[in-house]
Amino acid sequence: MDRIPILKFGNALLVTIQVDMHDRLATALEEDLTGKIVEHNAKGVLIDISALEIVDSFIGRMLDNIAAVSRILDADTVVVGMRPAVAITLVELGLSLTGVKTALNVERGMELIKARLRTSDTEDEDDVEE
Amino acid sequence: MDRIPILKFGNALLVTIQVDMHDRLATALEEDLTGKIVEHNAKGVLIDISALEIVDSFIGRMLDNIAAVSRILDADTVVVGMRPAVAITLVELGLSLTGVKTALNVERGMELIKARLRTSDTEDEDDVEE
Numbered sequence: 001m002d003r004i005p006i007l008k009f010g011n012a013l014l015v016t017i018q019v020d021m022h023d024r025l026a027t028a029l030e031e032d033l034t035g036k037i038v039e040h041n042a043k044g045v046l047i048d049i050s051a052l053e054i055v056d057s058f059i060g061r062m063l064d065n066i067a068a069v070s071r072i073l074d075a076d077t078v079v080v081g082m083r084p085a086v087a088i089t090l091v092e093l094g095l096s097l098t099g100v101k102t103a104l105n106v107e108r109g110m111e112l113i114k115a116r117l118r119t120s121d122t123e124d125e126d127d128v129e130e
Numbered sequence: 131m132d133r134i135p136i137l138k139f140g141n142a143l144l145v146t147i148q149v150d151m152h153d154r155l156a157t158a159l160e161e162d163l164t165g166k167i168v169e170h171n172a173k174g175v176l177i178d179i180s181a182l183e184i185v186d187s188f189i190g191r192m193l194d195n196i197a198a199v200s201r202i203l204d205a206d207t208v209v210v211g212m213r214p215a216v217a218i219t220l221v222e223l224g225l226s227l228t229g230v231k232t233a234l235n236v237e238r239g240m241e242l243i244k245a246r247l248r249t250s251d252t253e254d255e256d257d258v259e260e
Contacts, residue, residue, distance in 0.1 A: 003181065004148065004181070005146055005148065005178060005180045005181045005211070007144075007146065007178060007180075007211075007235075007236045008235065008236065008237060009139075009236065009237065009240075010237070014137075014236075016135055016137065016146045016148070018134065018135065018146070018148045018149060019148060019149060048135060048137060050135045050137075051133065051134070051135045081135065081137075105137075105138065106137045106138065106139065106144075107138060107139065107140070110139075
């Protein structure tokens with residue numbers, strides 16, 4: 001496989017990572033994601049890592065990168081489905097994923113993105129009123 | 131990888147198939163899916179195959195199996211994201227996936243499931259009125 005599929009859900013994009021990531025696949029995913037964020041005017045990116053038993057520094061960096069680029073394009077990144085053991089390993093590795101939001105599962109992640117959209121909608125309305 | 135992740139979205143379950151399916155993985159997926167349908171009282175199963183460049187008779191049979199079992203458990207199966215070349219190959223192989231609904235993408239597949247839920251809700255209400 002040379003591409004990880006990106007699914008569109010309303011204002012959000014969903015990516016499930018199931019395979020071992022290598023350099024080329026990670027770069028392709030980042031490129032595809034940025035393209036899709038712009039194409040679909042997406043406000044959120046959900047990355048499901050429930051299939052991953054190990055998250056090393058390479059994946060941690062990739063998640064941070066995706067979050068940083070998405071933020072510039074005005075989209076939130078939420079990592080969902082992290083296994084308890086993975087969370088422990090990440091902290092032990094000193095990777096606390098500071099730039100990335102996390103949620104227990106896809107539904108909660110989607111709620112996070114929707115909550116943020118409602119807040120920004122209200123802000124937009126405020127702007128109009130001024 | 132020994133398990134394909136199954137994501138819950140409201141009344142539906144979502145599976146993205148990204149890796150080559152083999153016997154054990156297909157059996158595990160069928161078992162996991164039936165378990166999750168019962169656990170979450172799911173009314174629909176979305177199977178995204180946009181990552182697959184080839185769908186052979188083995189995958190075709192697996193999709194048919196999943197649809198048949200889900201139907202018994204009162205859940206619709208919708209296959210989404212099929213590539214044009216895959217559709218052509220399926221027909222050439224004589225696999226027309228008769229038991230499976232298809233939709234162009236996840237959003238449309240989700241609409242199919244919701245539409246069916248609305249219909250069955252109305253039927254339930256009719257039952258109550260009688």
